[in-house]
Amino acid sequence: xxxxxxxxxxxxxxxxxxxxxxxxxxxxxxxxxxxxxxxxxxxxxxxxxxxxxxxxxxxxxxxxxxxxxxxxxxxxxxxxxxxxxxxxxxxxxxxxxxxxxxxxxxxxxxxxxxxxxxx
Numbered sequence: 001x002x003x004x005x006x007x008x009x010x011x012x013x014x015x016x017x018x019x020x021x022x023x024x025x026x027x028x029x030x031x032x033x034x035x036x037x038x039x040x041x042x043x044x045x046x047x048x049x050x051x052x053x054x055x056x057x058x059x060x061x062x063x064x065x066x067x068x069x070x071x072x073x074x075x076x077x078x079x080x081x082x083x084x085x086x087x088x089x090x091x092x093x094x095x096x097x098x099x100x101x102x103x104x105x106x107x108x109x110x111x112x113x114x115x116x117x118x119x
Contacts, residue, residue, distance in 0.1 A: 038084070040077060041091035041106045048110045069113070076109050
């Protein structure tokens, strides 16, 4: 395949993806828009982890466990979102119109992660 053919194929793929995304947005808006929104504050979550690990881990242990902790938080957020049917966004994300209806789930997620301690 020539370079021109590859470029046209790539542009065609991009157009198809954009059409599919636009259709999904239009269908989603027709069904009542976005679902309920919950917020998670990653800075506060990390601060809670640092406080929790202060007496449990030395510096090397902290740096070793940190990636697993981040993976566990991500998994807990996905699990919460799926179980509760909510969209989880960063706490300082710009929300239009739904700011008063959001729930902060940082403490709940951190309780799940730190009590479990499976990292």
